[in-house]
Amino acid sequence: MPGGAAFWAAAAPGWIRHADRHDARGRPLGEAALRALAVRPGERVLDVGCGCGGTTAELAAATRKAPTVTTAAVGEAAAGGGAVGVDLSAAMIEAARSRFPAADHPGLTFETGDVERLPEIPGGPFDAAYSRMVLMLFADPVAGCAAVRRSLRPGGRFAATVFRSGAGNAWLPAAVLGAAPFVGALPPLPVGAEPGPFALADPGRIQRVLTAAGFADVATEAHDVHLTAPDDPGDVAEWLIDLGPAGAPFRQSSSQAQAAARTGAANLLERFREPGVGYRIPAALWLVTARAPGVSAA
Template sequence: MADTAALRSRNAAFWAGAAAGWIRHAERQDETGRPLGAAAMDRLAARPAERILDVGCGCGGTTAELARAVGETGAAVGVDIAEAMVTAARQRFPDIRFHVADIETLDVVPGAPFDAAFSRMTLMLLADPVAGCATIRRSLRPGGRLAATVFRDGGVNPWLSAAMLGAAPHLGPLPPLPVGDEPGPFSFADPARLVRVLTRAGWTAVTITPYDVELDAPDDADAVAEWLIEVGPAGAAYRAAPLAGQAPARAGAARLLGRFREPGVGYRLPTGLWLVTATTGADHQQPGQDKN
């Protein structure tokens, strides 16, 4: 397994390269991808006037949803490592505050303390998830709550490897596959690891619940293939490929994604998540607070 510094710089480079694809598909990610975070949104139950942190906010769609829930007397703040995605989020939602930062290396997120933190499909991608989850905890008030989603294992998320494997033969080199506990879509396949990470990061009342959802996409094979390639591990290689290479990559992905397609109806992509909840505990101390 690579050391943490190497994993961090690999992560930052990956998301810098992936950003253009995520920006391009931001609307689809908000609409079709909504079930990916819906359970955590429901569990968080953001209330008017609360201050909520959105970790790994991408192009800001979930931050905007949180902002609507807390209303004008509250605030939602997004943080993401990818500068281009944060720029896109600011353009899409000019009234919301977004920060470019690696959650692992902050003491607290600017604007702390928050009442709660939300995160959709990000925690499993952190190079040092204990450090990242500890920053989130330090950024919350005592009794602050966390609700997040992450992927379970590859078997219950078969479309992810289908899109990548279908496209890969037509593209240049892909990022290295994760080894052991290295960050990647399925690094939290084992829920015991997730509990360990959160507990080491100082969270209490940790719960991990399996959650099965379906992503429903329109019956447009080319568009669905491109979306899933570009938001997956092959995204940067796809964008770097000449147009003549992109078409067979889409066709290859579409072929393997065909088993999720009902012609004339659309795609149903089965997706297995963990819904993660935790709290900072009533006696939680924030940085700079004296315990006595």
């Protein structure tokens, strides 16, 4: 991932601080993958790059819902369902465990780990795997996706989202460029296929990566969604700055520099604002679906 563990150690405080906001406002970024995965009661699901755990908690809840057919066998299966969230950031995993205590969330567990380097992902084999806006951050996406494929049962389902082109996601550079003149030096921005928001913008590369990782039935489908937020320019600017590459320099800056950075970002984000109503921020995504080879026992 960009900068590896050191980058995410520096980025984690922003993600933790905005975890509740991002669970609510960022949900459209993964909705298409949730629908495609169609998690069923009793299944075991992997959440790749779970961050502060909101998506994992939602997946776990879906596996524990009462089955539509009430038989003893199906009821036992539903009780055994659950989800495992894995993330490179130890701090975000600790935040996830604090936000979603195991005692209150049956079937939900979190593990710290670099998916690209894990020979085996804890808690498998899984019936399905999910990832929201993470695959493009892998330094070695073939290795990371191969680890996900190895964690699935034969015939297991995979659904993920990644960003399409930068032109369809203008809010991402707006938050960075608006803040950059007022905070310290930023990490180098990714170029081409380097790990970053648009590393998998080319659907041909997605196909090559997942096929090389051993997946079958790889497909991509364009989705255009909107993130909505209240009409609070400072809050929206800080949320988007804090989750991006300017986040760590922003948090290390003086209060005066932070105020200027918020204003700079808010000015560039103004095009997505309707005063008195709120923000409607367009995001262009690929829904990526694939299947582990073989036939599921189910």
